[in-house]
Amino acid sequence: MESGSSPLTTHVLDTTSGLPAGGLGLHLSQLTGLGQQWTELKKSHTDMDGRCPGLLKPGQLQPGTYKLSFDTEGYWKKRGQESFYPYIEVVFTITNESQKFHVPLLLSPWSYTTYRGS
Template sequence: MNTLSSHVLDTTLGKPAQGIPLTLTHPNGHTVEGITNDDGRFNGWVENSASGFAPGIYTLRFHCQQFLKDNHGKCFYPHIDITFELEEQGGHYHVPLLISPFGFSSYRGS
């Protein structure tokens, strides 16, 4: 079974980015929403898909504009899309995002 979680860290402040809205687009175009918690994490996707995630290409959109404007006064990237592929029986996928007002980075976490 494939599961999915995410974590957003503000590298300028050196702390988790709480309250960032997320949109996950499934391979069939269906979307589900989430929001990062006080620790900048979201792992509620399984609640929306009790049998786990089917293999395929997904896009996770981080709506970071308001957070960055509120915390830094500026935002070059109003949202950040990360597109990734889940494999058959790939296990747990973790998609972390490191953000700042003028840059971002991501990788496959654990």
């Protein structure tokens, strides 16, 4: 991992236009505590390239369960488009905090796909 770069990244592509989904609001949370509650770590939005740099600072990633919540309803409303999913939550587990994790999202008003990227 590059010095100073976030160990967790995301990239959102609007598959209806084939362009990055800029301005998409998102929240990063971690499942914490004995009561297993979601704790918000970061609230942000994608840049014009569909990326969200700086989700976590280097050294901030710990083993555990995380969730990226994307405000898809807000994104599509800004474009005058109806959508089926008001938000998308991608939940994933980190077991080795020394690795880099990339969570891409391919988005349309009626479907989405995600995977562990590189």
